Amino acid sequence: GQSLEQPSEVTAVEGAIVQINCTYQTSGFYGLSWYQQHDGGAPTFLSYNALDGLEETGRFSSFLSRSDSYGYLLLQELQMKDSASYFCAVWKDKIIFGKGTRLHILP
Amino acid sequence: DSGVTQTPKHLITATGQRVTLRCSPRSGDLSVYWYQQSLDQGLQFLIQYYNGEERAKGNILERFSAQQFPDLHSELNLSSLELGDSALYFCASSPGTSEDEQYFGPGTRLTVT
Numbered sequence: 309g310q311s312l313e314q315p316s317e318v319t320a321v322e323g324a325i326v327q328i329n330c331t332y333q334t335s336g337f338y339g340l341s342w343y344q345q346h347d348g349g350a351p352t353f354l355s356y357n358a359l360d361g362l363e364e365t366g367r368f369s370s371f372l373s374r375s376d377s378y379g380y381l382l383l384q385e386l387q388m389k390d391s392a393s394y395f396c397a398v399w400k401d402k403i404i405f406g407k408g409t410r411l412h413i414l415p
Numbered sequence: 416d417s418g419v420t421q422t423p424k425h426l427i428t429a430t431g432q433r434v435t436l437r438c439s440p441r442s443g444d445l446s447v448y449w450y451q452q453s454l455d456q457g458l459q460f461l462i463q464y465y466n467g468e469e470r471a472k473g474n475i476l477e478r479f480s481a482q483q484f485p486d487l488h489s490e491l492n493l494s495s496l497e498l499g500d501s502a503l504y505f506c507a508s509s510p511g512t513s514e515d516e517q518y519f520g521p522g523t524r525l526t527v528t
Contacts (some may be wrong), residue, residue, distance in 0.1 A: 341516065350417065350505060350519040351458065395457060402471040403448070403517075407457035 312396055312406035319412040320386055328381045328409045330396035337398040340372045340379045345408070346392045354381070354394075386413050418442065419520035421506050427526045433494040436523045440487055440508030446470065447489040448517060449481055450505040458505070464489055465512050496527045 313331045320326035330340065339358040343351040357363050357372035357379065369382040383390055393408040418441035428434055440447050449461040460473035464483035475481075478496075483489040493500060503524050507517040 350521050351507075352417070352519065353516045356516060397458075402463070402473050403460050405458040405460065 438506030444508035
């Protein structure tokens with residue numbers, strides 16, 4: 309079947325670096341996207357990897373390896389406002405979202 | 416502000432009832448997507464419309480239906496409501512048919528009592 313697996317929760321310290329992994333059991337998709345969602349808010353687009361490799365957007369980077377069926381979101385210089393849920397998603401004949409990773413940041 | 420609007424923001428109704436959720440996409444976007452998000456759950460894709468036509472279907476129940484109108488706004492109709500239908504319903508839009516960057520509206524919180 310088609311599914312995306314993410315850790316349910318990750319905890320990190322303010323100012324540190326954290327990596328949120330996304331593994332998948334689907335193939336033939338166009339690319340891997342990442343979304344952020346704060347409690348009570350709507351998801352917002354963070355990044356998209358059409359090709360294998362690393363994409364950097366400010367403090368956030370995203371990586372994709374199709375051969376390893378694996379991707380990750382890297383958040384650097386963590387700030388308290390980064391406390392949120394993060395979802396990976398792929399588009400094949402329809403969009404498929406992972407269940408999300410809740411990021412807790414400790415001061 | 417994503418530019419996507421949804422009404423109403425909150426809706427409380429009883430089991431067995433029918434409700435309609437409305438979404439206006441960003442100016443220029445042709446695709447509209449509907450999602451359901453239950454408590455502590457991820458986003459469940461329901462259905463996509465592109466320029467008035469159904470484009471992709473996800474885990475949408477037969478009790479649910481949607482349409483996109485000529486002015487590109489969309490409505491999601493939920494009927495014979497059950498307690499389990501209580502959730503946040505998001506609408507998103509994108510310019511094309513399979514955009515990986517979608518813009519989400521603020522959502523409609525539906526409570527079925």
